[in-house]
Amino acid sequence: MKQLSKKDIVVIGFMLFALFFGAGNLIFPPFLGQEAGSHFWIAITGFVITGVGLPIIAIIAIASVKGGIQAISSRVHPLFGVIFTISLYLMIGPFMGIPRGANVAYEMGVVPFLSSPTSSSLTIFSIFFFILVYLLSLNPSKLVDRIGVILTPFLLGAIAFIGIGGLINLESSTLNEVSDKYAQSPFFTGFMEGYLTMDTIGALAFGIVIITAIKSKGVNDQTSIVQITAKAGIVAGIGLVTVYVVIGLIGVNMTSIQTFENGGQILTSAAQQFYGAPGVVLLGLTVGVACFTTCVGLVTACSQYFVTLWPRLSYKQTAFMLTIISGLIANIGLNEIISLSIPMLTVIYPLTIVLIVLTFLHKWFKGSPIVYITTLTSTGIISMYDGLKEAGLGKAVPLLQHLPLYSSGLGWWLPAVIGGLIGWTISTLIDAKR
Known part of the structure; x- marks a missing residue:
C-alpha cells in the first residue's frame, strides 16, 4: 500500500481547509463571540463540534465507501440514491452554494469600495468572478497545487494578520452582556450555530475532490485513501479551529468598542480600526479568496459527479454549464438566494x-x-x-x-x-x- 509523504498530506489538508472555508466561516464565529461574551469558550466548543468535527467525519465516511454519497444513499434504494445525490449537488452547487459564495465575495469585497452599488455592478463582477472560477477548475488534477500550495497560505496569512492585530490592539474582555440564548445554553446554542457553515453538506461533495486528489498521487488502495483522508482532515480541522477561536475572540473583544449586527461588520470594523483602508482591502481580498476557493471546489466536485452520471458530457462542458447557471442565479441577489x-x-x-x-x-x-x-x-x-x-x-x-x-x-x-x-x-x- 502506497502512502503519501507528510508534505503531500499537509498540502491536501490545506486544500480541504480552503474548500471548507467560505465567507460564512468568517462571519459566524465573530458574531458568536459578541453574543456569547463570558460564555465564549463553552459556546465555541459546541460550534467546533458541528462546524469542524461533523464535516471531517463526513469526509471520512465518503472516503470509506466506493461510489461516494450516491453509493451511501443507494443503500436506502437505488432511485433514492440518484435523486438525493442529484438534489444535494444541485443545491450546494449551481442552485445555492456557488451563487451565494459569489454574492458574499461581492458584498464584502467590492461593495465597500463602490459609491453606489447597482445590479449592473454585480453583473460585471459575476462575469469576471466566474470566468476565473471556470479557468481554475478546468484541470482538477492541479487543484491540489493551485489551492493547497498557493491560495491557502495567502488565506491563512491574511486571517492571521487581521486576527493578531485584533488580539494585540484590543483589551481582553469577556464580561460584556451575554445574549439570552447563550446565557441559557451556551454549548448547545454554539452547537446549533455550527450547522450554519453548511460544511457537512459540502463535505459530501468535496469528498470526490479529495479522493481524486489522493488517487492522482498514485494511491488507489481503499484503506490508504481513508487513512490519508483522515490525516488531511485533521490538518484542515486544526486550521479551522485556530481561525474560529482567533476571530471569535475578536468578536468578544470588539464589544468593548460597540456592538454590531453581524460578523461581517465586526471584522470590517476591526480591520478599519487596526489598519485603516488597507485593512479593509485585505479583508475584502480574504473574503474574496475564501469564497473563490470554495466556488472552484464546488464546480469541480459537481462536474466530476455529473460526468460519472452522464458520461456523454465532457468535464469541460459540464463545468462550463454549471458556471453559467451559477452566474445567472448569482444575479438575483444574496437575500433572495438565502431565502430560497x-x-x-x-x-x-x-x-x-x-x-x-x-x-x-x-x-x-x-x-x-x-x-x-x-x-x-x-x-x-x-x-x-x-x-x-x-x-x-x-x-x-x-x-x-x-x-x-x-x-x-x-x-x-x-x-x-x-x-x-x-x-x-x-x-x-x-x-x-x-
Whole structure:
C-alpha cells in the first residue's frame, strides 16, 4: 500500500481547509463571540463540534465507501440514491452554494469600495468572478497545487494578520452582556450555530475532490485513501479551529468598542480600526479568496459527479454549464438566494446527518436496507414538514411541538432513533426466521 509523504498530506489538508472555508466561516464565529461574551469558550466548543468535527467525519465516511454519497444513499434504494445525490449537488452547487459564495465575495469585497452599488455592478463582477472560477477548475488534477500550495497560505496569512492585530490592539474582555440564548445554553446554542457553515453538506461533495486528489498521487488502495483522508482532515480541522477561536475572540473583544449586527461588520470594523483602508482591502481580498476557493471546489466536485452520471458530457462542458447557471442565479441577489435555500436546507440537512451516522453504524446492523428505509423515512417526514413550513406551505401541528428540541430545529432526531430501532427490530426478526 502506497502512502503519501507528510508534505503531500499537509498540502491536501490545506486544500480541504480552503474548500471548507467560505465567507460564512468568517462571519459566524465573530458574531458568536459578541453574543456569547463570558460564555465564549463553552459556546465555541459546541460550534467546533458541528462546524469542524461533523464535516471531517463526513469526509471520512465518503472516503470509506466506493461510489461516494450516491453509493451511501443507494443503500436506502437505488432511485433514492440518484435523486438525493442529484438534489444535494444541485443545491450546494449551481442552485445555492456557488451563487451565494459569489454574492458574499461581492458584498464584502467590492461593495465597500463602490459609491453606489447597482445590479449592473454585480453583473460585471459575476462575469469576471466566474470566468476565473471556470479557468481554475478546468484541470482538477492541479487543484491540489493551485489551492493547497498557493491560495491557502495567502488565506491563512491574511486571517492571521487581521486576527493578531485584533488580539494585540484590543483589551481582553469577556464580561460584556451575554445574549439570552447563550446565557441559557451556551454549548448547545454554539452547537446549533455550527450547522450554519453548511460544511457537512459540502463535505459530501468535496469528498470526490479529495479522493481524486489522493488517487492522482498514485494511491488507489481503499484503506490508504481513508487513512490519508483522515490525516488531511485533521490538518484542515486544526486550521479551522485556530481561525474560529482567533476571530471569535475578536468578536468578544470588539464589544468593548460597540456592538454590531453581524460578523461581517465586526471584522470590517476591526480591520478599519487596526489598519485603516488597507485593512479593509485585505479583508475584502480574504473574503474574496475564501469564497473563490470554495466556488472552484464546488464546480469541480459537481462536474466530476455529473460526468460519472452522464458520461456523454465532457468535464469541460459540464463545468462550463454549471458556471453559467451559477452566474445567472448569482444575479438575483444574496437575500433572495438565502431565502430560497432555507426550505431546501431544512429538508436535506437532517437526512444528510442521519446517512452519515448510519454509514458508521453500517456493520452493527449488517447493512440492512430496512434500517436505512425506516430511519430515513421517519427523519424525512419531520424534515419535509419543517421545509414546507419554512416555505410558508405548512400549518403548525401541535403534536410535533412535544418532540424534544423541536423548537431548536432538531425535532427529527427522536423519530430518527425510533425509526432506526424499528428497522433493526424488524431486520433481526426476519434474520431469526431465516
